[in-house]
Amino acid sequence: MKCANHSDLEAVDICSSCRQPVCEQCIVSLAGKSYCKTCLEKRMEKIPEVQENKSGFIALLMSMIPGGGYLYLGLMKRGLQTMLLFFGTIFISAAIQMEELTALILPIIYFYTVFDTQQYVKNINRGYPIEDRELFDWGSWENKRSIIGIALIIIGAMALFNNFAHYLIPYRLIKNALPPILIIGVGMYILYLSTGKKEKEENSDGSQTSED
Secondary structure: OEOOOOOOOEOOEEOOOOOOEEOOOOEEEEOOEEEEHHHHHHHHHHOOOOOOOOOHHHHHHHOOOOOHHHHHOOOHHHHHHHHHHHHHHHHHHHHOOOOHHHHHHHHHHHHHHHHHHHHHHHHHHOOOOOOOOOOOOOOOHHHHHHHHHHHHHHHHHHHHHHHHHHHHOOHHHHHHHHHHHHHHHHHHHHHHHHHHHHHHHHHHHHHHHHHO
8 A cells, every 4th residue: 555645655554634544754653643744734733822821610611511611712623513412412312202312422421521621721721732623533524424324324214213113013112122232232242342352462472472
């Protein structure tokens, strides 16, 4: 695989921002992630040179509305995405008639944004450069489109299920049984991934010892 900037050089890694293959001349490692120089230059341009101190108390009051604390700190992108996620969850759960989603997701979003806002206040007041990053690092637009498409399909399918399933099948029974089944399925999948990772590490360690 060739570098996106140098067609005559082999790529050694993928940029965490633009998801393009880059060579050793273009790659820069920062905080455990790899970036190309072009993406780093674009990010540095977005960082303001001077940042005034912010009140932790006002930020706390503003963060009582999810996303409001970010907006007070000038993090418009992060604040709007938080609001969209919070109020979008309420709208979707009402549309598909699954109020359980609000009880599961909203407390996590609420407390995360409160404490994350306070951390941003500390970093700003210490003089650290703050970037208005997205709430989730989805990578390139191609990855975002696939995630949004999958999410819309799932939401639409759940809405159809809630609107028409009670005419065909024991709706209440399935609705009550579905959340525990999903939780068990996710737990088994995570356990499967962790077990497979351990087996790969053991196999690699065994092959290294045999070679020695």
